[in-house]
Amino acid sequence: MSEEIRSILKQHARLSVDVATIADDADLYQAGMTSHASVNVMLALEGQFDIEFPDRMLKRGVFESISAIRAAVEELTQGR
């Protein structure tokens, strides 16, 4: 799943560094992701994993790092 997330970040997060060089727990906002870009990341994640982020998950912390995103996606795909 981390690879799929990385591929989405590469396309939509507009990081100032190569996503391949980023650790799973690195702060994506510090790496240059704007809040506008994070919206596109969320949309791409929803499309890729066929999920919908509920309002309660629409906060900065959920999209902060690759591991945070993975935890969120896992929560939403649980039990499938």
Place this chain on the structure above:
Amino acid sequence: MSDTQSRLEIVKKIAVEIAGPNADKVDRESRFPTEAIEALKKAKLMSALVPVAGGGMGVGMIELAAMCETLGQHCASAAMVFAMHQIQVACIVRHAMHQPFYQGYVRELLEKQNLIASVTSEVGVGGEMRTSICGVERQGDRFTLVKDASTISYGAQADDLLVTARRAPDAPPNDQVAVLVRKADYTLEQKGAWDTLGMRGTCSPPFKMSSKGVVDQIMTVPFSDVASHTMVPFSHVLWASCWLGIATSAVSRARAFVRAQARQKPGAMPPTALRLAEAAAMLQAMRTNVRDVQNECEELMKSDEGTQSLSSIGFSLKMNNLKVTCSQQVTQIVQHALLICGIMGYKNDSPYAVGRHLRDGHSAALMVGNDRIYGTNASMLLVLKDD
């Protein structure tokens, strides 16, 4: 969790799990939303308005409006039946509790959850609720009443009927009373069909109603007071709440559609997103409109002085304006949702379908015709001085 919250949770569950799944069938077959109404009866919600002191839940207008809105999001016909029933209950609990017959009736309502239909319409009066041709014919302590009703919503499914009529056959047309007639004491002869564009589940054909009973069933408070203090405010607020439910549901389908489009191409704003933003603003305006009037109504109903002012020219205008604006807003909003969802909104078998919403929504401008209401407002504006 407060009582209000838990009651609204119950209504939401009924709306989502029962009314919604049956809505298309109710619409297609133009049949009564039996499942939803049975579930509401089971939850004892048909007597929700009965005050706590009288053994009921003591629900007020605001909470009832929220229930209608929730039901309206999933099945507008079920929501409207529920709303119309509650309007009758409101008239009874607010105006007839000093009469032993009605005290007994309300006790029965609490237990049996009777469904009450309204018989205000009449062939020949041209939709004017405050005029009757038929009159109550008294013989001793009994009466008979025959009414040629141009429409009785869920007439065939109701348990009891609340009927308006002249106080006596020789009384003037506007000297009206309301009479509750019981299932065993009336017959309905259906005079036509109910095959309509929308609100098909309300099952509202014309009927000739013949009834009898004891004079204690006649409300002693004149219908003019019942109408202005209760029936009209409850009708306008609860109807508008049903329509708000329709509009909310259409916008939520449109939102889901736009999000699905956005997911296909993150970064590119879907062309429909702007129209969605517009629809969301329109929905907020409609919601504010309903909330404003319902809050004011509930506040005014708390005191006798406030209740009197419900029939003032200023407040009558305000309620009438709620009706005409919301009935226009609902179709405009659904129309927007249709443009957003495009062919997927036009198709009846799509998750984004809004055809039923549009057809149901078009009833809003007609149930008490907007032009009639504008006419009333026009004459009130000639005399209103609110500066």
